[in-house]
Amino acid sequence: MAVKQLSVFIENRPGTLVEVTEILAAADIDIRALSLAETPDYGILRLIVDKTERACEAVRASGRTVTVNHMVGVRICDRPGGLSAALRLLAGKGFEVEYMYAFLSEKENEAEVVLRVKGSSEDRAAAEKALAEGGFDLIV
Amino acid sequence: MNRNYWQPGYETMPREELRELQLARLRDTVARVYAKVPIYRERMDKAGVRPEDIRTLDDIRRLPFTVKQDLRDTYPYGMFACDMTDVVRLHASSGTTGKQIVVGYTKRDLEVWDNLIARQLVAAGVGSDDFIHVAFGYGLFTGGFGLHGGAQLVGATVIPVSTGNTARQLTIMQDFGSTAICATPSYALYLAEEAEKAGIADKLKLRVGIFGAEPWTEEMRRQIEARLHIKAFDIYGLTEVMGPGVSYECSDQKGMHVSEDHFIIEIIDPDTGEPVPDGTPGEIVFTSLTKKAFPVIRYRTRDIGTVNREPCPCGRTFARMSKPKGRTDDMLIIRGVNVFPSQIETVLINLGYPPNYQIIVDRVNSLDTFEVKVELTDDNFDDSVAALARKERTITEAMRSLLGIGPKITLVNPRSLTRSEGKAVRVIDRRKLHD
């Protein structure tokens, strides 16, 4: 279960983002989604790609700090209220979403959302179970 | 029982006898420099002391100190005490903080030097069966040639690989079967990392390492030992006094035995120049007793350390000096607080970070800023910003509790800080630019 996300530590200097995307392109990696968390000193680039392990190796070989995490992935109908229903369900069961981002699915009228639930991998599994029981379509 | 002595007659000489030998050699050295080196003669005349005034070892305190600037002022050969025809080798220390200094050796000096190095190799358990990988720089720097001569003297197989080209060094280590390595500790750690990356760290035949030429901590020693699967020994020396070979660890590893038949060690209060009691930290001062080409009288090393004259279980009678806590030059005064880079290193290793860091001190609106760059490894990387901020705070607080002042921590990519095939750049002090 769950979606693999590659996280890359980004030093705060010009050009690092471009460098990472170029490394991925050179390794023939297709980026499906990305999000950047920024602080004044550094950033964390989060990526959903087609070949996570290969991407991880390529970026690590360039001397950057990387990690791979498992995320909760859920498909949401592309209509008003689709996302908030899923979030309401998680909040109702006491899960805390640390961050999330969405991207368009290959299917029409559907978005895919990845989210990181605070806590351990057991918490993540429990959140997935709750969503599945609530009728949501998980990305596996 | 094998005590690993090279010259037991000297290394275990009864202290009374050793002191007599020291006094005879000191008197000889002082007479020689008074006759041959104008700067020593002028200083002694000014202080009102003549060679024949040196009647006991304590009389050494009547002699003026020598400082690095004296060596610069007399560059290149003004402090040589023999004819240049008798000098068979020159070495120099780099001029990172001013003009470089040059030192020389007669044939006899080189013989002594080789024996001093042999003492420390044998004390570390290195012998004729060993393949010694000398990864100190060969050239004007004393490290490479210094270790080389001693290694050859004990009959080991010397691999004079020098510094640089780490991939090739690892290949050589594997193919030639290096069993002992001599290097700077920071380069040893770098080699360990590269060996781990190449997946060969546990395939090497290394069993012992001899490290020196830059300050390092006990924590760093444990890391090197664990990662290269070796026992690590500390050696000490400096170009002005001899190069490596001034003091060395025995298997007891509680301080480094000073080869007192060739050097007198004093510990002084750096502000007053007065001696401090044994065990009290102060500036380390050396006087050479046998050097012919480049003798030094009461040379102030600017290293801070202690001396211990208690008997050692290894049977050597030589006094032991502590690993220098830092150089007076390296000590930073930040907002009035004394900070040694080695303290930063201790905190980082204890928290599981690489001992590869950079301290950046600056002055903004007449207030000192204090920043430490820390390498973030995959193991320490947590994908959440909050978690990274927590890690930064943990490091800051650990440093604050040790130093009394907390730096701003900046996380950077692994292996991105200037690293050191020679010596590492640990401190960038930009305050000088504003003065």
Ligand SMILES: [Zn+2]
């Ligand atoms: Zn000992």
